[in-house]
Amino acid sequence: MVIAIAGSGDLTRYLVEEFLAASIPVTLLIRTVKPHFADIPNLTQRIVDYNSIDSLTAALTESKATTLISTILTYDTTAFIETHKNLIAAAQASESVIRFIPSEYGVDIAKYPDQPGFYWETREPIREILQRQSKLEWTLICCGWIVDYIIPLQNRYMKDIGDAFPVNLAEKRMVIPGTGKEAVDWIAARDLARGLVALVRVPLGQWGRYVYLSGERMSCDELAEVVKKKYPDTQFQVEYLSLRTLVNGVRDAEDEFERVEAEYKIVIPSGSAGFEEGVVEKDRERYFPNVRFRGVREVLDAAGEEGVIV
Template identity: 35%
Template sequence: MAASRQTIALAAVGSMGKFVCEDLLADDRFNVVVISRGRDEWFTSRNVPIHVSDYSHDSVLSILNETNATTLLSFLNLNDERYITIHKAFLSACIASQSCKRLMPSEYCGNIEAHPARPRFYGTTREPFRQILKTEADGVEWTLIENGWFMDYFLPKEKSYMRPVPDEFPINLDDWTARVRGTGDEPQSWTLAREVGRAIVALCADTKGWEPVTYVCGQWGTYNEVIKTMESFYNRPIPKTYTPPDEIRDYVAANLDNDQVYAVQAVMCDEWSIDGATEVPKETTLRQREKYFANCKFSTLEEVLGMAKGVRGVV
Protein backbone atom coordinates (compact mmCIF):
# COMPACT_ATOMS: atom_id res chain seq x y z
CA MET A 1 0.00 0.00 0.00
CA ALA A 2 1.25 3.46 -0.85
CA ALA A 3 2.49 5.24 2.25
CA SER A 4 1.03 8.55 1.10
CA ARG A 5 -2.51 7.21 0.98
CA GLN A 6 -5.01 7.20 3.80
CA THR A 7 -6.56 3.84 4.57
CA ILE A 8 -10.30 4.03 5.11
CA ALA A 9 -11.98 1.15 6.93
CA LEU A 10 -15.61 0.39 6.02
CA ALA A 11 -17.59 -1.66 8.53
CA ALA A 12 -20.81 -3.59 7.93
CA VAL A 13 -21.01 -2.42 4.34
CA GLY A 14 -24.45 -2.64 2.81
CA SER A 15 -26.11 -0.79 -0.03
CA MET A 16 -25.00 2.73 0.87
CA GLY A 17 -21.47 1.60 1.62
CA LYS A 18 -20.99 0.22 -1.89
CA PHE A 19 -21.29 3.71 -3.35
CA VAL A 20 -18.69 4.97 -0.88
CA CYS A 21 -16.41 2.02 -1.61
CA GLU A 22 -16.55 2.62 -5.37
CA ASP A 23 -15.66 6.28 -5.03
CA LEU A 24 -12.84 5.58 -2.58
CA LEU A 25 -11.41 2.97 -4.95
CA ALA A 26 -11.47 5.50 -7.78
CA ASP A 27 -9.58 8.08 -5.69
CA ASP A 28 -5.79 7.67 -5.54
CA ARG A 29 -5.68 9.39 -2.15
CA PHE A 30 -7.16 6.33 -0.45
CA ASN A 31 -6.80 2.64 0.23
CA VAL A 32 -9.88 0.71 1.32
CA VAL A 33 -10.35 -2.20 3.71
CA VAL A 34 -13.65 -3.79 4.68
CA ILE A 35 -14.55 -5.08 8.14
CA SER A 36 -17.30 -7.65 7.80
CA ARG A 37 -18.85 -10.69 9.45
CA GLY A 38 -18.21 -12.66 6.26
CA ARG A 39 -16.81 -12.51 2.75
CA ASP A 40 -18.72 -11.01 -0.16
CA GLU A 41 -17.97 -11.55 -3.85
CA TRP A 42 -18.80 -7.89 -4.57
CA PHE A 43 -15.64 -6.87 -2.68
CA THR A 44 -13.38 -9.76 -3.65
CA SER A 45 -14.13 -9.12 -7.34
CA ARG A 46 -12.81 -5.59 -6.83
CA ASN A 47 -9.74 -6.74 -4.88
CA VAL A 48 -10.91 -5.02 -1.70
CA PRO A 49 -9.29 -6.63 1.37
CA ILE A 50 -11.90 -8.14 3.70
CA HIS A 51 -11.16 -8.60 7.39
CA VAL A 52 -13.67 -10.92 9.05
CA SER A 53 -14.76 -9.64 12.45
CA ASP A 54 -17.37 -10.16 15.13
CA TYR A 55 -17.44 -6.36 15.60
CA SER A 56 -16.05 -6.61 19.11
CA HIS A 57 -13.59 -4.04 20.48
CA ASP A 58 -10.61 -6.41 20.32
CA SER A 59 -11.36 -7.63 16.81
CA VAL A 60 -11.91 -4.16 15.33
CA LEU A 61 -8.90 -2.69 17.15
CA SER A 62 -6.65 -5.43 15.78
CA ILE A 63 -7.83 -4.71 12.21
CA LEU A 64 -7.45 -0.94 12.55
CA ASN A 65 -3.90 -1.33 13.85
CA GLU A 66 -2.95 -3.96 11.29
CA THR A 67 -4.13 -1.83 8.36
CA ASN A 68 -3.09 1.57 9.77
CA ALA A 69 -6.58 2.85 9.05
CA THR A 70 -7.14 6.54 9.69
CA THR A 71 -10.96 6.62 9.44
CA LEU A 72 -13.69 4.13 10.30
CA LEU A 73 -16.97 4.42 8.40
CA SER A 74 -19.89 2.41 9.76
CA PHE A 75 -22.86 1.34 7.65
CA LEU A 76 -24.41 -0.84 10.33
CA ASN A 77 -28.19 -0.63 9.95
CA LEU A 78 -29.71 -2.08 13.09
CA ASN A 79 -32.70 -0.71 14.94
CA ASP A 80 -32.26 -2.37 18.31
CA GLU A 81 -29.78 -2.28 21.20
CA ARG A 82 -27.12 -4.00 19.07
CA TYR A 83 -26.63 -0.72 17.24
CA ILE A 84 -25.42 0.89 20.46
CA THR A 85 -23.33 -2.08 21.59
CA ILE A 86 -21.47 -2.42 18.30
CA HIS A 87 -20.94 1.30 17.80
CA LYS A 88 -19.54 1.57 21.32
CA ALA A 89 -17.04 -1.12 20.29
CA PHE A 90 -16.20 0.84 17.14
CA LEU A 91 -15.65 4.00 19.19
CA SER A 92 -13.52 2.32 21.84
CA ALA A 93 -11.43 0.66 19.12
CA CYS A 94 -10.80 4.06 17.53
CA ILE A 95 -9.84 5.53 20.91
CA ALA A 96 -7.33 2.73 21.50
CA SER A 97 -6.10 2.62 17.89
CA GLN A 98 -2.65 3.84 16.94
CA SER A 99 -3.87 5.66 13.83
CA CYS A 100 -7.68 5.63 13.44
CA LYS A 101 -8.95 8.84 15.01
CA ARG A 102 -11.98 9.54 12.85
CA LEU A 103 -15.38 7.83 13.04
CA MET A 104 -18.59 8.18 11.02
CA PRO A 105 -21.37 6.17 12.64
CA SER A 106 -24.24 4.87 10.54
CA GLU A 107 -26.97 7.55 10.47
CA TYR A 108 -28.51 8.85 7.19
CA CYS A 109 -31.48 10.52 8.84
CA GLY A 110 -32.95 14.03 8.65
CA ASN A 111 -32.89 17.07 10.92
CA ILE A 112 -31.67 15.30 14.04
CA GLU A 113 -30.98 18.53 15.88
CA ALA A 114 -34.63 19.62 15.78
CA HIS A 115 -36.05 16.06 15.81
CA PRO A 116 -33.57 13.79 17.64
CA ALA A 117 -36.16 11.07 18.32
CA ARG A 118 -37.56 10.72 14.80
CA PRO A 119 -38.04 8.12 13.57
CA ARG A 120 -38.71 6.73 17.01
CA PHE A 121 -36.53 3.64 16.60
CA TYR A 122 -33.64 6.04 15.93
CA GLY A 123 -34.55 7.77 19.15
CA THR A 124 -33.81 4.56 21.05
CA THR A 125 -30.66 3.62 19.11
CA ARG A 126 -28.92 6.49 17.30
CA GLU A 127 -29.79 9.18 19.83
CA PRO A 128 -28.28 7.36 22.85
CA PHE A 129 -25.07 6.77 20.87
CA ARG A 130 -25.00 10.42 19.79
CA GLN A 131 -24.92 11.34 23.47
CA ILE A 132 -22.09 8.86 24.07
CA LEU A 133 -20.08 10.50 21.29
CA LYS A 134 -20.51 13.92 22.89
CA THR A 135 -19.03 12.79 26.21
CA GLU A 136 -16.79 9.79 25.51
CA ALA A 137 -15.10 10.30 22.11
CA ASP A 138 -11.76 11.08 23.85
CA GLY A 139 -9.71 12.41 20.94
CA VAL A 140 -11.71 10.76 18.16
CA GLU A 141 -13.18 13.19 15.61
CA TRP A 142 -16.67 12.24 14.47
CA THR A 143 -19.57 13.46 12.38
CA LEU A 144 -23.10 12.27 11.65
CA ILE A 145 -24.20 12.33 7.99
CA GLU A 146 -27.84 13.36 7.48
CA ASN A 147 -29.49 13.49 4.05
CA GLY A 148 -33.25 13.07 4.42
CA TRP A 149 -34.76 10.39 2.17
CA PHE A 150 -32.60 8.66 -0.40
CA MET A 151 -33.65 9.86 -3.83
CA ASP A 152 -32.86 6.38 -5.20
CA TYR A 153 -36.26 5.17 -3.97
CA PHE A 154 -37.80 7.09 -6.88
CA LEU A 155 -35.83 4.87 -9.29
CA PRO A 156 -36.34 1.32 -10.60
CA LYS A 157 -34.41 -1.15 -8.45
CA GLU A 158 -31.88 -1.98 -11.20
CA LYS A 159 -30.70 1.65 -11.18
CA SER A 160 -29.24 1.68 -7.67
CA TYR A 161 -27.61 -0.41 -4.97
CA MET A 162 -30.26 0.86 -2.56
CA ARG A 163 -32.93 -1.74 -1.92
CA PRO A 164 -36.52 -0.59 -2.47
CA VAL A 165 -38.53 0.05 0.70
CA PRO A 166 -42.13 0.05 -0.61
CA ASP A 167 -43.61 -0.15 2.90
CA GLU A 168 -41.72 2.97 3.99
CA PHE A 169 -41.46 5.13 0.87
CA PRO A 170 -44.64 6.74 -0.48
CA ILE A 171 -43.97 5.99 -4.16
CA ASN A 172 -44.37 2.37 -5.23
CA LEU A 173 -42.86 1.97 -8.69
CA ASP A 174 -43.93 -1.66 -9.04
CA ASP A 175 -47.63 -0.88 -9.05
CA TRP A 176 -47.24 2.83 -9.93
CA THR A 177 -49.11 4.21 -6.96
CA ALA A 178 -48.48 6.79 -4.28
CA ARG A 179 -49.54 6.43 -0.65
CA VAL A 180 -48.92 9.92 0.63
CA ARG A 181 -48.33 10.43 4.34
CA GLY A 182 -50.32 13.27 5.83
CA THR A 183 -51.33 16.09 3.51
CA GLY A 184 -48.38 15.69 1.14
CA ASP A 185 -47.42 19.31 1.80
CA GLU A 186 -45.08 18.53 4.70
CA PRO A 187 -41.46 19.64 4.00
CA GLN A 188 -39.03 16.91 2.96
CA SER A 189 -35.47 16.43 1.71
CA TRP A 190 -34.10 13.90 -0.81
CA THR A 191 -30.51 13.11 -1.80
CA LEU A 192 -29.09 10.62 -4.30
CA ALA A 193 -27.16 7.89 -2.48
CA ARG A 194 -24.17 8.10 -4.81
CA GLU A 195 -23.90 11.81 -4.07
CA VAL A 196 -24.11 11.17 -0.34
CA GLY A 197 -21.23 8.74 -0.90
CA ARG A 198 -19.19 11.36 -2.72
CA ALA A 199 -19.77 13.78 0.14
CA ILE A 200 -18.45 11.16 2.56
CA VAL A 201 -15.32 10.73 0.45
CA ALA A 202 -14.84 14.52 0.43
CA LEU A 203 -15.05 14.48 4.23
CA CYS A 204 -12.47 11.70 4.40
CA ALA A 205 -10.06 14.01 2.57
CA ASP A 206 -11.05 17.12 4.52
CA THR A 207 -8.51 18.86 6.77
CA LYS A 208 -10.72 21.72 7.98
CA GLY A 209 -12.19 19.68 10.82
CA TRP A 210 -15.56 17.97 10.98
CA GLU A 211 -18.70 19.38 12.55
CA PRO A 212 -20.73 17.04 14.79
CA VAL A 213 -23.58 16.92 12.26
CA THR A 214 -23.10 17.19 8.49
CA TYR A 215 -26.12 17.76 6.25
CA VAL A 216 -26.36 17.07 2.53
CA CYS A 217 -29.35 17.50 0.23
CA GLY A 218 -30.17 17.31 -3.46
CA GLN A 219 -33.69 18.73 -3.29
CA TRP A 220 -36.06 20.25 -0.79
CA GLY A 221 -39.80 20.10 -1.41
CA THR A 222 -43.00 18.19 -0.69
CA TYR A 223 -44.36 14.86 -1.86
CA ASN A 224 -47.19 16.58 -3.70
CA GLU A 225 -44.56 18.51 -5.66
CA VAL A 226 -42.35 15.54 -6.52
CA ILE A 227 -45.31 13.38 -7.50
CA LYS A 228 -46.13 16.06 -10.08
CA THR A 229 -42.51 15.87 -11.25
CA MET A 230 -42.80 12.09 -11.65
CA GLU A 231 -46.10 12.37 -13.51
CA SER A 232 -44.71 15.01 -15.84
CA PHE A 233 -41.47 13.13 -16.52
CA TYR A 234 -43.21 9.85 -17.35
CA ASN A 235 -46.30 11.55 -18.82
CA ARG A 236 -48.40 9.25 -16.72
CA PRO A 237 -50.69 10.03 -13.74
CA ILE A 238 -49.97 8.30 -10.44
CA PRO A 239 -53.04 7.12 -8.50
CA LYS A 240 -52.79 8.59 -5.00
CA THR A 241 -54.18 7.85 -1.58
CA TYR A 242 -53.60 9.93 1.54
CA THR A 243 -53.13 8.67 5.10
CA PRO A 244 -54.40 11.25 7.61
CA PRO A 245 -51.83 12.43 10.18
CA ASP A 246 -54.07 11.47 13.12
CA GLU A 247 -54.32 7.90 11.82
CA ILE A 248 -50.52 7.65 11.72
CA ARG A 249 -50.05 9.14 15.18
CA ASP A 250 -52.77 6.96 16.73
CA TYR A 251 -51.23 3.80 15.25
CA VAL A 252 -47.77 4.68 16.56
CA ALA A 253 -49.11 5.52 20.03
CA ALA A 254 -50.93 2.19 20.19
CA ASN A 255 -47.85 0.19 19.16
CA LEU A 256 -44.97 1.77 21.07
CA ASP A 257 -44.33 -1.56 22.82
CA ASN A 258 -43.94 -3.25 19.43
CA ASP A 259 -41.38 -0.83 18.00
CA GLN A 260 -39.13 -3.63 16.73
CA VAL A 261 -41.84 -5.00 14.43
CA TYR A 262 -41.14 -3.93 10.86
CA ALA A 263 -44.73 -2.88 10.16
CA VAL A 264 -44.62 -0.57 13.18
CA GLN A 265 -41.25 0.84 12.14
CA ALA A 266 -42.69 1.59 8.70
CA VAL A 267 -45.46 3.69 10.25
CA MET A 268 -42.86 5.38 12.48
CA CYS A 269 -41.22 6.43 9.21
CA ASP A 270 -44.60 7.87 8.22
CA GLU A 271 -44.56 9.85 11.46
CA TRP A 272 -40.99 10.99 10.73
CA SER A 273 -42.21 12.26 7.38
CA ILE A 274 -45.35 14.09 8.55
CA ASP A 275 -43.40 15.78 11.34
CA GLY A 276 -41.18 17.42 8.72
CA ALA A 277 -38.21 15.72 10.38
CA THR A 278 -36.85 14.44 7.06
CA GLU A 279 -36.16 18.03 5.95
CA VAL A 280 -32.52 18.92 6.62
CA PRO A 281 -32.00 22.58 7.63
CA LYS A 282 -31.38 24.56 4.46
CA GLU A 283 -29.16 27.32 5.85
CA THR A 284 -26.80 24.90 7.59
CA THR A 285 -26.78 22.53 4.62
CA LEU A 286 -25.84 25.24 2.13
CA ARG A 287 -23.16 26.62 4.47
CA GLN A 288 -21.62 23.18 4.83
CA ARG A 289 -21.90 22.59 1.08
CA GLU A 290 -19.70 25.63 0.54
CA LYS A 291 -17.31 24.60 3.32
CA TYR A 292 -16.86 20.91 2.48
CA PHE A 293 -18.48 20.06 -0.84
CA ALA A 294 -17.59 22.76 -3.34
CA ASN A 295 -16.57 20.04 -5.81
CA CYS A 296 -19.59 17.82 -5.21
CA LYS A 297 -22.73 17.79 -7.34
CA PHE A 298 -26.12 17.43 -5.64
CA SER A 299 -28.85 16.60 -8.16
CA THR A 300 -32.54 17.37 -8.20
CA LEU A 301 -35.08 14.60 -8.79
CA GLU A 302 -35.69 15.72 -12.35
CA GLU A 303 -31.95 15.56 -13.06
CA VAL A 304 -31.71 12.08 -11.53
CA LEU A 305 -34.65 10.79 -13.55
CA GLY A 306 -32.97 12.13 -16.67
CA MET A 307 -29.66 10.46 -15.81
CA ALA A 308 -31.37 7.12 -15.18
CA LYS A 309 -33.60 7.11 -18.27
CA GLY A 310 -32.49 4.45 -20.69
CA VAL A 311 -29.34 3.68 -18.70
CA ARG A 312 -28.81 0.26 -17.20
CA GLY A 313 -26.82 -0.18 -14.03
CA VAL A 314 -26.18 2.09 -11.10
CA VAL A 315 -26.87 5.82 -11.17
Protein backbone atom coordinates (compact mmCIF):
# COMPACT_ATOMS: atom_id res chain seq x y z
CA MET A 1 0.00 0.00 0.00
CA VAL A 2 1.27 3.45 -0.94
CA ILE A 3 -0.58 6.68 -0.19
CA ALA A 4 -0.36 9.71 -2.47
CA ILE A 5 -1.35 13.02 -0.92
CA ALA A 6 -2.27 16.03 -3.03
CA GLY A 7 -1.68 19.10 -0.88
CA SER A 8 1.22 19.50 1.48
CA GLY A 9 -0.10 21.99 4.02
CA ASP A 10 -0.91 21.78 7.73
CA LEU A 11 -3.20 18.74 7.78
CA THR A 12 -0.79 16.82 5.57
CA ARG A 13 1.95 17.14 8.19
CA TYR A 14 -0.16 15.05 10.58
CA LEU A 15 -1.10 12.60 7.82
CA VAL A 16 2.53 12.09 6.86
CA GLU A 17 3.56 11.43 10.47
CA GLU A 18 0.73 9.00 11.09
CA PHE A 19 1.04 7.06 7.81
CA LEU A 20 4.79 6.72 8.30
CA ALA A 21 4.27 5.64 11.92
CA ALA A 22 2.05 2.90 10.52
CA SER A 23 4.85 1.93 8.06
CA ILE A 24 2.78 3.03 5.06
CA PRO A 25 4.90 4.86 2.44
CA VAL A 26 3.72 8.29 1.29
CA THR A 27 4.26 10.26 -1.90
CA LEU A 28 3.42 13.95 -1.75
CA LEU A 29 2.29 15.60 -4.97
CA ILE A 30 3.72 19.05 -4.55
CA ARG A 31 4.11 22.34 -6.36
CA THR A 32 7.32 23.27 -4.57
CA VAL A 33 9.66 21.24 -2.38
CA LYS A 34 9.15 21.66 1.36
CA PRO A 35 12.28 21.42 3.53
CA HIS A 36 10.38 19.89 6.47
CA PHE A 37 9.41 16.92 4.28
CA ALA A 38 12.97 16.33 3.00
CA ASP A 39 15.16 13.33 3.87
CA ILE A 40 12.49 11.31 5.62
CA PRO A 41 12.51 7.54 4.96
CA ASN A 42 9.44 6.27 3.05
CA LEU A 43 8.42 9.82 2.14
CA THR A 44 8.81 11.13 -1.41
CA GLN A 45 8.11 14.63 -2.66
CA ARG A 46 7.15 14.69 -6.34
CA ILE A 47 6.75 17.95 -8.15
CA VAL A 48 3.65 17.87 -10.37
CA ASP A 49 1.74 20.20 -12.62
CA TYR A 50 -1.81 20.25 -11.24
CA ASN A 51 -3.08 21.57 -14.57
CA SER A 52 -1.83 18.47 -16.37
CA ILE A 53 -3.62 15.13 -16.04
CA ASP A 54 -0.58 13.46 -17.65
CA SER A 55 1.77 14.88 -15.06
CA LEU A 56 -0.47 13.69 -12.20
CA THR A 57 -1.05 10.26 -13.79
CA ALA A 58 2.68 9.69 -14.21
CA ALA A 59 3.34 10.64 -10.59
CA LEU A 60 0.63 8.30 -9.31
CA THR A 61 1.64 5.35 -11.50
CA GLU A 62 5.36 5.73 -10.84
CA SER A 63 4.82 5.94 -7.09
CA LYS A 64 2.49 2.89 -7.25
CA ALA A 65 -0.02 4.84 -5.18
CA THR A 66 -3.10 2.82 -4.25
CA THR A 67 -5.05 5.54 -2.41
CA LEU A 68 -5.06 9.22 -3.33
CA ILE A 69 -5.97 11.69 -0.59
CA SER A 70 -6.49 15.37 -1.31
CA THR A 71 -5.93 18.02 1.33
CA ILE A 72 -5.87 20.88 -1.16
CA LEU A 73 -7.27 24.12 0.19
CA THR A 74 -7.84 27.15 -1.96
CA TYR A 75 -10.64 29.70 -1.90
CA ASP A 76 -10.34 30.05 -5.66
CA THR A 77 -13.40 28.05 -6.73
CA THR A 78 -12.19 27.39 -10.28
CA ALA A 79 -8.76 26.25 -9.09
CA PHE A 80 -10.26 23.94 -6.45
CA ILE A 81 -12.62 22.31 -8.94
CA GLU A 82 -10.04 22.02 -11.73
CA THR A 83 -7.35 20.47 -9.52
CA HIS A 84 -9.82 17.95 -8.15
CA LYS A 85 -11.17 17.11 -11.61
CA ASN A 86 -7.61 16.52 -12.78
CA LEU A 87 -6.79 14.41 -9.73
CA ILE A 88 -9.82 12.19 -10.32
CA ALA A 89 -9.02 11.80 -14.03
CA ALA A 90 -5.39 11.01 -13.21
CA ALA A 91 -6.33 8.50 -10.51
CA GLN A 92 -8.65 6.76 -12.97
CA ALA A 93 -5.97 6.74 -15.68
CA SER A 94 -3.22 5.54 -13.37
CA GLU A 95 -2.28 1.89 -13.14
CA SER A 96 -2.48 1.73 -9.39
CA VAL A 97 -4.98 4.05 -7.69
CA ILE A 98 -8.21 2.41 -6.56
CA ARG A 99 -9.40 4.82 -3.87
CA PHE A 100 -9.82 8.56 -3.53
CA ILE A 101 -10.61 10.92 -0.67
CA PRO A 102 -11.38 14.48 -1.79
CA SER A 103 -10.54 17.51 0.35
CA GLU A 104 -13.67 17.81 2.52
CA TYR A 105 -12.98 17.37 6.27
CA GLY A 106 -15.95 19.50 7.22
CA VAL A 107 -19.33 19.32 8.90
CA ASP A 108 -22.28 16.93 8.44
CA ILE A 109 -22.40 17.24 4.66
CA ALA A 110 -24.86 14.36 4.32
CA LYS A 111 -27.48 16.60 5.93
CA TYR A 112 -25.93 20.00 5.17
CA PRO A 113 -24.13 19.72 1.81
CA ASP A 114 -24.08 23.52 1.50
CA GLN A 115 -22.38 24.31 4.82
CA PRO A 116 -20.26 26.37 4.79
CA GLY A 117 -21.64 28.09 1.70
CA PHE A 118 -18.44 28.08 -0.33
CA TYR A 119 -18.10 24.31 0.26
CA TRP A 120 -21.21 23.88 -1.90
CA GLU A 121 -19.57 25.85 -4.71
CA THR A 122 -16.19 24.13 -4.51
CA ARG A 123 -17.03 20.60 -3.31
CA GLU A 124 -20.47 19.78 -4.75
CA PRO A 125 -19.24 19.54 -8.38
CA ILE A 126 -16.55 17.10 -7.23
CA ARG A 127 -19.07 15.00 -5.26
CA GLU A 128 -21.21 14.80 -8.42
CA ILE A 129 -18.27 13.65 -10.56
CA LEU A 130 -17.41 10.96 -8.00
CA GLN A 131 -21.02 9.82 -7.86
CA ARG A 132 -21.16 9.41 -11.64
CA GLN A 133 -18.14 7.09 -11.82
CA SER A 134 -17.46 3.61 -10.46
CA LYS A 135 -13.74 3.14 -11.09
CA LEU A 136 -12.61 4.64 -7.79
CA GLU A 137 -13.92 3.86 -4.35
CA TRP A 138 -14.39 7.17 -2.51
CA THR A 139 -15.78 8.67 0.65
CA LEU A 140 -16.51 12.11 2.08
CA ILE A 141 -14.93 12.76 5.47
CA CYS A 142 -17.05 14.56 8.07
CA CYS A 143 -15.03 15.54 11.14
CA GLY A 144 -16.63 18.70 12.54
CA TRP A 145 -14.20 21.38 13.73
CA ILE A 146 -10.50 20.64 14.13
CA VAL A 147 -9.95 21.70 17.74
CA ASP A 148 -6.17 22.27 17.80
CA TYR A 149 -6.61 26.07 17.76
CA ILE A 150 -7.23 25.92 21.54
CA ILE A 151 -3.60 24.96 22.12
CA PRO A 152 -0.57 27.22 21.63
CA LEU A 153 0.86 27.59 18.11
CA GLN A 154 4.08 25.89 19.23
CA ASN A 155 2.13 22.67 19.85
CA ARG A 156 0.31 22.39 16.51
CA TYR A 157 0.88 22.48 12.77
CA MET A 158 -2.50 24.10 12.10
CA LYS A 159 -1.86 27.79 11.47
CA ASP A 160 -3.73 30.51 13.40
CA ILE A 161 -7.08 31.42 11.85
CA GLY A 162 -7.98 34.28 14.19
CA ASP A 163 -11.66 34.74 14.99
CA ALA A 164 -12.67 32.19 12.34
CA PHE A 165 -12.37 29.69 15.20
CA PRO A 166 -14.51 30.42 18.31
CA VAL A 167 -11.40 30.56 20.52
CA ASN A 168 -8.71 33.00 19.42
CA LEU A 169 -5.96 32.10 21.84
CA ALA A 170 -3.34 34.50 20.48
CA GLU A 171 -5.61 37.53 20.85
CA LYS A 172 -7.38 36.32 24.02
CA ARG A 173 -10.79 36.50 22.43
CA MET A 174 -13.77 34.21 22.06
CA VAL A 175 -16.01 35.23 19.21
CA ILE A 176 -18.80 32.68 19.40
CA PRO A 177 -21.13 32.38 16.42
CA GLY A 178 -24.71 31.75 17.53
CA THR A 179 -26.01 31.29 21.04
CA GLY A 180 -23.10 29.24 22.37
CA LYS A 181 -25.53 26.36 22.98
CA GLU A 182 -25.40 24.64 19.57
CA ALA A 183 -23.71 21.21 19.58
CA VAL A 184 -20.37 20.96 17.77
CA ASP A 185 -18.18 17.92 17.12
CA TRP A 186 -14.48 18.62 17.81
CA ILE A 187 -11.49 16.53 16.76
CA ALA A 188 -7.71 16.77 17.11
CA ALA A 189 -5.96 17.01 13.73
CA ARG A 190 -3.72 14.08 14.64
CA ASP A 191 -6.71 11.91 15.56
CA LEU A 192 -8.29 12.74 12.21
CA ALA A 193 -5.04 11.61 10.57
CA ARG A 194 -5.04 8.41 12.66
CA GLY A 195 -8.59 7.82 11.53
CA LEU A 196 -7.55 8.11 7.88
CA VAL A 197 -4.76 5.60 8.44
CA ALA A 198 -7.34 3.15 9.82
CA LEU A 199 -9.70 3.93 6.94
CA VAL A 200 -7.24 3.01 4.19
CA ARG A 201 -6.77 -0.34 5.91
CA VAL A 202 -10.47 -1.15 5.71
CA PRO A 203 -10.98 -3.80 2.99
CA LEU A 204 -11.93 -2.54 -0.46
CA GLY A 205 -15.62 -2.02 -1.07
CA GLN A 206 -16.49 -1.20 2.54
CA TRP A 207 -16.31 2.59 2.61
CA GLY A 208 -19.62 4.33 3.15
CA ARG A 209 -20.56 7.48 1.22
CA TYR A 210 -19.79 9.55 4.35
CA VAL A 211 -17.46 8.73 7.22
CA TYR A 212 -17.90 10.47 10.58
CA LEU A 213 -15.06 11.09 13.00
CA SER A 214 -15.16 13.08 16.23
CA GLY A 215 -13.26 13.39 19.47
CA GLU A 216 -16.01 14.95 21.55
CA ARG A 217 -19.30 16.78 21.10
CA MET A 218 -19.84 19.91 23.18
CA SER A 219 -21.27 23.37 22.69
CA CYS A 220 -19.11 26.50 22.28
CA ASP A 221 -20.12 27.59 25.79
CA GLU A 222 -18.86 24.28 27.18
CA LEU A 223 -15.69 24.55 25.13
CA ALA A 224 -15.18 28.09 26.41
CA GLU A 225 -15.47 26.91 30.02
CA VAL A 226 -12.94 24.11 29.50
CA VAL A 227 -10.51 26.48 27.79
CA LYS A 228 -10.88 29.16 30.51
CA LYS A 229 -10.17 26.54 33.17
CA LYS A 230 -7.00 25.52 31.31
CA TYR A 231 -5.72 29.10 31.04
CA PRO A 232 -6.83 30.61 34.39
CA ASP A 233 -4.49 33.59 34.02
CA THR A 234 -5.89 34.62 30.65
CA GLN A 235 -8.74 37.10 30.60
CA PHE A 236 -10.72 36.28 27.44
CA GLN A 237 -12.99 38.89 25.93
CA VAL A 238 -16.18 37.01 24.98
CA GLU A 239 -18.62 38.05 22.28
CA TYR A 240 -21.60 36.29 20.66
CA LEU A 241 -22.63 36.85 17.07
CA SER A 242 -26.34 36.43 16.36
CA LEU A 243 -27.50 34.61 13.25
CA ARG A 244 -28.77 37.92 11.81
CA THR A 245 -25.37 39.55 12.30
CA LEU A 246 -23.72 36.57 10.61
CA VAL A 247 -26.09 36.54 7.64
CA ASN A 248 -25.57 40.28 7.21
CA GLY A 249 -21.82 39.63 7.30
CA VAL A 250 -22.14 37.36 4.26
CA ARG A 251 -24.44 39.84 2.50
CA ASP A 252 -22.17 42.81 3.14
CA ALA A 253 -18.80 41.12 2.55
CA GLU A 254 -16.56 43.39 0.51
CA ASP A 255 -14.50 40.64 -1.09
CA GLU A 256 -14.37 36.88 -1.56
CA PHE A 257 -12.16 36.36 1.46
CA GLU A 258 -14.53 38.26 3.75
CA ARG A 259 -17.45 36.28 2.36
CA VAL A 260 -15.74 32.93 2.97
CA GLU A 261 -14.84 33.97 6.51
CA ALA A 262 -18.43 35.07 7.17
CA GLU A 263 -19.78 31.81 5.73
CA TYR A 264 -17.50 29.76 8.00
CA LYS A 265 -19.15 31.38 11.02
CA ILE A 266 -22.63 30.23 9.99
CA VAL A 267 -21.59 26.60 10.24
CA ILE A 268 -22.15 26.39 14.02
CA PRO A 269 -25.53 28.18 14.35
CA SER A 270 -26.78 26.25 11.29
CA GLY A 271 -26.50 23.09 13.41
CA SER A 272 -24.34 21.40 10.79
CA ALA A 273 -21.21 21.06 12.96
CA GLY A 274 -22.86 18.74 15.50
CA PHE A 275 -23.48 15.21 14.27
CA GLU A 276 -26.65 13.23 14.79
CA GLU A 277 -26.69 10.96 17.83
CA GLY A 278 -25.11 7.59 17.01
CA VAL A 279 -23.39 8.23 13.66
CA VAL A 280 -19.94 8.78 15.16
CA GLU A 281 -20.28 5.73 17.40
CA LYS A 282 -21.44 3.59 14.47
CA ASP A 283 -18.46 4.58 12.34
CA ARG A 284 -16.05 4.10 15.25
CA GLU A 285 -17.24 0.54 15.50
CA ARG A 286 -17.19 0.01 11.78
CA TYR A 287 -13.88 1.63 10.82
CA PHE A 288 -11.96 2.73 13.90
CA PRO A 289 -12.15 0.07 16.63
CA ASN A 290 -8.47 0.59 17.44
CA VAL A 291 -8.23 4.39 17.16
CA ARG A 292 -8.47 6.40 20.36
CA PHE A 293 -10.07 9.75 19.63
CA ARG A 294 -9.12 12.22 22.34
CA GLY A 295 -11.60 14.53 24.00
CA VAL A 296 -11.12 18.28 24.30
CA ARG A 297 -9.59 18.23 27.81
CA GLU A 298 -7.10 15.56 26.81
CA VAL A 299 -6.00 17.59 23.80
CA LEU A 300 -5.54 20.66 26.01
CA ASP A 301 -3.56 18.70 28.58
CA ALA A 302 -1.29 17.18 25.93
CA ALA A 303 0.05 20.61 24.96
CA GLY A 304 3.20 21.49 26.80
CA GLU A 305 6.78 21.92 25.80
CA GLU A 306 7.72 23.73 22.62
CA GLY A 307 8.06 21.30 19.75
CA VAL A 308 5.57 18.78 21.12
CA ILE A 309 2.94 18.58 18.41
CA VAL A 310 -0.22 17.31 20.06
